Amino acid sequence: MRVLPAEDASFEMRMPVVVVGAGAAGLTAALALRAAGQEVLVLERDPVPRGSTALSAGLIPAPGTRWQQAAGEADSPERFAADILAKAGGEPDAAMVRAIATRIGPVLEWLADRHGLDFSVITDFRYPGHSACRMHGLPSRSGEELVNRLREAAEAAGTEILCEAQVTDLYADADGRIHGIAFRRPDGGEERLGCGALILACNGYGGNPALVAEHVPQLAGALYFGHAGNQGEALLWGEALGAATRHLSGHQGHGSVAHPIGILISWATITQGGFQVNLEGRRFSDESHGYSEQAAVVLRQPEGIAWSVFDERIAGIARQFEDFRQAEAAGVVLSAPDVAALAAATKLPEAALRATLEEVEALKQAGATDGFGRSFAHQPPLVPPYRAVRVTGALFHTQGGLVVDEAARVLRPDGTPFPNLYAAGGAACGVSGSRAEGYLSGNGLLTAVALGHAAGEAAARA
Numbered sequence: 001m002r003v004l005p006a007e008d009a010s011f012e013m014r015m016p017v018v019v020v021g022a023g024a025a026g027l028t029a030a031l032a033l034r035a036a037g038q039e040v041l042v043l044e045r046d047p048v049p050r051g052s053t054a055l056s057a058g059l060i061p062a063p064g065t066r067w068q069q070a071a072g073e074a075d076s077p078e079r080f081a082a083d084i085l086a087k088a089g090g091e092p093d094a095a096m097v098r099a100i101a102t103r104i105g106p107v108l109e110w111l112a113d114r115h116g117l118d119f120s121v122i123t124d125f126r127y128p129g130h131s132a133c134r135m136h137g138l139p140s141r142s143g144e145e146l147v148n149r150l151r152e153a154a155e156a157a158g159t160e161i162l163c164e165a166q167v168t169d170l171y172a173d174a175d176g177r178i179h180g181i182a183f184r185r186p187d188g189g190e191e192r193l194g195c196g197a198l199i200l201a202c203n204g205y206g207g208n209p210a211l212v213a214e215h216v217p218q219l220a221g222a223l224y225f226g227h228a229g230n231q232g233e234a235l236l237w238g239e240a241l242g243a244a245t246r247h248l249s250g251h252q253g254h255g256s257v258a259h260p261i262g263i264l265i266s267w268a269t270i271t272q273g274g275f276q277v278n279l280e281g282r283r284f285s286d287e288s289h290g291y292s293e294q295a296a297v298v299l300r301q302p303e304g305i306a307w308s309v310f311d312e313r314i315a316g317i318a319r320q321f322e323d324f325r326q327a328e329a330a331g332v333v334l335s336a337p338d339v340a341a342l343a344a345a346t347k348l349p350e351a352a353l354r355a356t357l358e359e360v361e362a363l364k365q366a367g368a369t370d371g372f373g374r375s376f377a378h379q380p381p382l383v384p385p386y387r388a389v390r391v392t393g394a395l396f397h398t399q400g401g402l403v404v405d406e407a408a409r410v411l412r413p414d415g416t417p418f419p420n421l422y423a424a425g426g427a428a429c430g431v432s433g434s435r436a437e438g439y440l441s442g443n444g445l446l447t448a449v450a451l452g453h454a455a456g457e458a459a460a461r462a
């Protein structure tokens with residue numbers, strides 16, 4: 001993982017644009033490049049492109065889309081940008097947030113119209129912090145489908161994707177212009193390739209324990225639930241080049257990963273009227289804030305474990321997600337006809353669990369707010385059979401990274417852009433600020449797809 005002097009390298013082959021990483025960001029960038037008639041080579045370290053994109057629910061927030069309009073959902077880029085900024089406490093750059101919130105809707109419609117990605121909008125629940133139903137997903141609501149469809153579209157559009165090619169080094173001159181890269185093949189062989197422009201789409205540093213300990217110490221040693229190949233090369237190369245970095249402590253955590261099996265349990269289990277208790281059978285937080293900040297909160301509980309408690313109605317909503325269906329098939333979503341059976345199945349103390357459940361139901365009936373600050377107004381009661389899952393907190397991905405402008409150009413600390421270097425998705429600083437609670441659901445794929453598109457367009461123009 002080095003940045004080496006360009007003068008020392010010769011390149012037998014050269015591509016106009018090289019993209020590092022074939023997740024949502026890299027593949028969207030490739031599609032934008034091909035739409036502009038530009039040749040592009042995507043280098044991917046894995047045998048098959050998956051990335052964190054494949055591990056996600058594949059849900060992308062976008063305002064003012066035709067799917068929202070058809071569903072009668074009023075929304076606008078301004079409203080979306082306001083939600084992002086409110087969740088992140090005003091930390092991200094407001095102009096950047098507006099640009100991304102404005103770009104994403106048309107990009108999703110373009111992916112649907114031009115490349116056949118069959119998006120629809122989720123209207124049966126809203127994620128915390130979103131003032132409109134604006135999460136768009138493909139039919140299976142899985143990131144695996146998203147990355148597969150993007151890859152198929154990119155290949156059909158004439159993108160070359162070279163798998164099992166891990167980029168190790170960049171070659172740059174004194175002005176920060178990238179002349180080429182080196183990549184390693186599975187047999188240990190090294191190859192060098194010249195490029196006219198380079199797009200970093202290799203995500204963040206969640207898979208690098210040393211960088212997590214340095215930048216996100218509260219989750220050091222926590223379960224990492226993202227793609228193991230996200231080792232932080234973009235950050236390390238950027239630092240070596242003297243690029244500006246920002247919000248390196250920012251991240252997306254999740255307080256609802258079924259443990260020990262490791263399956264994401266949709267946060268709809270909580271927002272729709274469920275709650276979490278610790279091993280003492282007691283609630284410990286305002287779960288309605290958001291799943292990201294809940295990761296560290298759950299990890300502070302005894303054994304780092306919580307039980308998410310909900311009912312069959314809520315399970316019916318969560319069942320639209322492939323992950324939840326898998327969790328049910330694996331038998332980790334327990335079912336119990338009453339509190340005594342629930343306590344027996346979960347091994348939680350029955351008296352405490354009963355008291356917690358009664359308290360929550362009384363709060364719902366009164367439409368009241370509890371001592372943690374969670375409002376139970378308009379939350380339907382839980383109706384037996386109860387459902388419960390044993391969960392822990394996990395790190396999903398980092399949100400800090402290289403500072404880019406609206407065209408995804410990597411910037412120096414003085415705000416000037418590098419001549420031909422771009423970053424998108426988890427490689428770039430996102431729009432979540434420096435804290436876990438700054439992550440608004442969907443910020444990950446939002447910046448992957450919107451900045452990937454911006455990077456591809458800009459690199460094609462350059």
Ligand SMILES: Cc1cc2nc3c(=O)[nH]c(=O)nc-3n(C[C@H](O)[C@H](O)[C@H](O)COP(=O)(O)OP(=O)(O)OC[C@H]3O[C@@H](n4cnc5c(N)ncnc54)[C@H](O)[C@@H]3O)c2cc1C
Pocket residue numbers: 020021022023024025026043044045046049050051052053054055056057058059060061143165166167168201202203204225226227229230231233264396397424425426427441442443444445446448
């Ligand atoms: C369990 C889970 C659920 C999530 N759910 C959602 C959701 O519903 N909505 C949402 O918006 N976000 C979600 N996220 C976050 C989202 O998945 C990421 O923000 C997004 O996928 C980032 O896309 P990317 O293209 O930047 O990175 P990735 O999809 O990780 O792609 C990066 C690619 O780069 C490759 N790579 C890395 N280093 C190199 C190298 N040196 N050389 C070559 N290739 C390299 C990797 O192998 C990988 O394929 C979730 C994350 C997780 C883990």
